[in-house]
Amino acid sequence: MSCQDTRELFSAWVDGEATPAERAGVEEHLRACADCRRELDRFRRTVALLSAVEPARAPAGFAERVLARAGPAPRPRLLERVFLPLGAKLPLHAAAIVMVGVLIASVVRETPELSRAVPGGAPRAAAPGGARPVERATSGVGRVLPEATHAPTRPRAARAASAPPEPARRAEPAAPAAPRAGDFMAKGAAAPAASRSMTGESTAAVLPGLLTVRDRAYARRALAELVARLGGAELSEHSDEEAVVVEVVLPAAAYAEFVRGLGRIGTWTAAREPGGAPVRVRVTLKSSG
């Protein structure tokens, strides 16, 4: 087999798509030809580079917009059914309205560290008796491990192999009025209206927290993988130069593992423990540097 014939087969050979006869011919030629081995190395590196390209993500609200155009508005929505028992909806709707107000007040009052982390955040009230409420708040939610520095790489083949319909990993609401990313405490309890339609009003009491990380881009990917792995879903994402705010919903049983996972991504500080199921968490990702 000539050099040209061999190189013509590189693509099929690298992909395992060459016939046995072609494969044997390529391998025999490569054993004897240093030029073709060098050429093959460059070819392989090109293919590896392509495979390393980050997957694209549809814009937030894409699925909602498709569904709105496709026909009658689907109600109840997927996440509502997955995460919320029908009978629990109405009383929890009412409770959520109360909890929104309570959460804003209590979170700012009880977590001075979080308040300080927000530029222009609400002034913190002194805890009676010099107690440090934040220590109570964080003691149950895991501690910090050093961040990893490399993003996990997902093989392309694995992505393609997951083609059959998957459980709802991600459902974005129609773009809500974006809060400033840094305002995570001040707006911690307010759920975007579109998110409510996806998940049920009962979960409107958002648990806000601060995830301090070294590499925001890495942390963002790791968070997405964590949420997907635990059977949760991302509801919204907003970002600016200061922070990325991601709101997620999780099955209650997965919350402890979620907190452990956050601890592996960065330093997680939450305002309090979740009260019921499902759990809705607003994660503010901030760089530590």
Next chain:
Amino acid sequence: MDADPPEFLRRLRAGEVRAFEELVIAHQHRVFGVALRMLGGAAEAEEVAQEVFLRAHRALAGFRGEAKLSTWLYGIAARLCLNRLASGGRRMVCDGEEMLARIPSGEADPATSLERSELSTALHQAIAELPDDRRVIVVLRDLEGLSYAEIARALELEPGTVRSRLHRARMDLKDKLERFFS
């Protein structure tokens, strides 16, 4: 090759709204990714990706399941993109707003990081300059992970055509990226 669950196909064919919603959620990123990498602009990519799902929605009742749902959706997306690009002889838009071929950095060394950024830009440019009929195959194979047979089915091409176009495209990319491999 994993087949689509028969029960899911039955629900889709029956027009069950929840099933269609699951389909969109499961495939939205991949369909959007194909459109983005073929057309170059996020707004147009979203428009086409929405059209893919709307066409699928209209055709699901008659979906025979000869191809996987994902392959079928990729095929619709690819054809819509190629038709757009063919109409008026236009080329892929490269407005610089979206980096279509971002490579994960994760590098602490600024020099390495810079080189990686240059490599991302060069790769993006090289992909954009491929002829449309080759670029679509690179996108489906190397960025989306389809097999040769799935690509052939999605694009209604002979497997040999897929193989040769993919090889040409990769060789072209290799030549353009050669300086990074020294």
